[in-house]
Ligand SMILES: Nc1ncnc2c1ncn2[C@@H]1O[C@H](COP(=O)(O)OP(=O)(O)OP(=O)(O)O)[C@@H](O)[C@H]1O
């Protein structure tokens with residue numbers, strides 16, 4: 334089977350300082366990959382390099398496109414990459430305000446990607462936006478309200494709806510539950526798990542919360558100082574970590 | 590008068606502005622940066638338009654200035670006087686007699702012809718600014734023709750008002766490529782932008798942008814399939830000249846708050862009255 338995404342030797346330096354170094358893995362359709370590690374270990378750097386938000390210094394990010402098969406997104410033209418990022422790719426930011434238009438209604442936020450790919454029927458766009466609000470458990474009566482009037486959890490769910498409305502195949506998420514109350518986190522995780530299953534989504538989720546990967550990720554990569562120190566099936570890595578650092582990471586959570 | 594170069598600006602500056610204009614004409618709807626000069630009038634008084642007019646003006650030109658359709662507002666008079674003083678050109682209020690027309694907020698009712706130049710004063714040239722404040726991002730959107738955001742603006746309009754309530758600055762797409770802000774003309778005027786025989790030049794002084802529509806350019810107002818563009822105007826005939834298809838201003842006529850609708854294009858209205866057309870509030874009609 335062709336991997337949906339094949340990441341090869343991704344390296345990013347900030348000056349002399351390592352962001353991430355020589356990271357590679359394959360992600361197959363329907364798989365969820367978790368990336369964990371302490372603060373500053375290079376998780377976001379890696380994610381942003383894969384999503385094309387940062388230019389990596391070396392490496393390839395080969396995506397199995399619908400029309401042309403596997404293509405290196407690092408070297409494809411910017412218009413192609415931007416088109417990909419609003420059709421087959423989605424990116425969920427840790428802070429909803431980075432991924433939403435705060436001055437635009439919930440319906441407009443969800444509808445934007447539809448309009449970006451050429452939908453021009455207001456009634457259809459609105460109906461799809463309303464449907465998606467329902468799917469992320471936001472009441473349809475809020476469709477014309479701005480996200481500024483939403484709670485943190487609602488904003489995050491709105492960001493997810495806005496990203497998934499065009500039926501992407503790959504979702505990048507950077508700490509999607511970070512900064513939310515614990516009870517709100519649990520609900521969001523449930524919702525994400527349902528969506529990933531129902532839509533058969535492939536996803537790459539960056540988090541420092543092992544509970545998140547336990548629940549969502551099939552596979553896990555542990556990062557330290559920009560390097561991947563251990564990778565494997567989530568349960569294996571969490572229950573029987575091999576690398577000393579992974580052991581520390583897992584035990585420090587268990588102690589909580 | 591002789592303290593100034595012809596039309597106030599020095600020749601080097603005019604050449605720089607003409608190059609921007611030519612580039613704009615070559616790429617219809619594309620915003621060309623230019624080094625806007627200090628003019629002896631404040632921003633918001635049409636400094637962009639004045640610089641464009643100065644750059645295209647020749648001693649043989651006959652100049653007209655329209656401010657919201659009228660030739661006699663303070664703004665229109667001061668710009669007209671400025672060019673009478675600095676260029677010594679003839680001026681007129683008659684649309685058909687003018688070779689260069691500088692305008693704020695209107696396109697004349699009378700169709701323009703080949704050889705005429707219409708210069709618009711533009712406060713904010715960037716149609717995407719409303720939703721995307723980052724200049725680097727709006728430039729990228731233009732260069733890649735990523736215009737979904739423009740429809741988000743119209744979507745918001747409909748969701749808030751039940752219809753597209755944008756009535757000025759109504760965005761257009763030029764030759765299927767660049768989305769352009771037509772300056773704050775009423776959307777009633779939008780259909781006149783397309784396929785026009787005259788050259789249309791747009792100057793934004795503070796924002797330092799020039800853009801242009803060469804003659805007979807395709808210009809389409811953005812809309813939704815189920816909310817098509819409408820060039821709406823108040824649903825009345827002009828009270829002075831009886832015109833049915835001109836853009837109207839609402840005028841309060843007395844202390845009791847009585848109102849009437851009259852043509853905003855004063856030259857058009859007067860010409861019709863001279864030709865014998867009358868409306869309900871016109872003295873001749875009442876007599
Ligand atoms: N723009 C930048 N310029 C310079 N150094 C940076 C920049 N962004 C990140 N770094 C550095 O690169 C390393 C990796 O940072 P990164 O943000 O990828 O870590 P992270 O694992 O996402 O951390 P966190 O869990 O805190 O979000 C860190 O040492 C960080 O200080």
Ligand SMILES: [Mg+2]
Pocket residue numbers: 376377378507
């Ligand atoms: Mg991070």
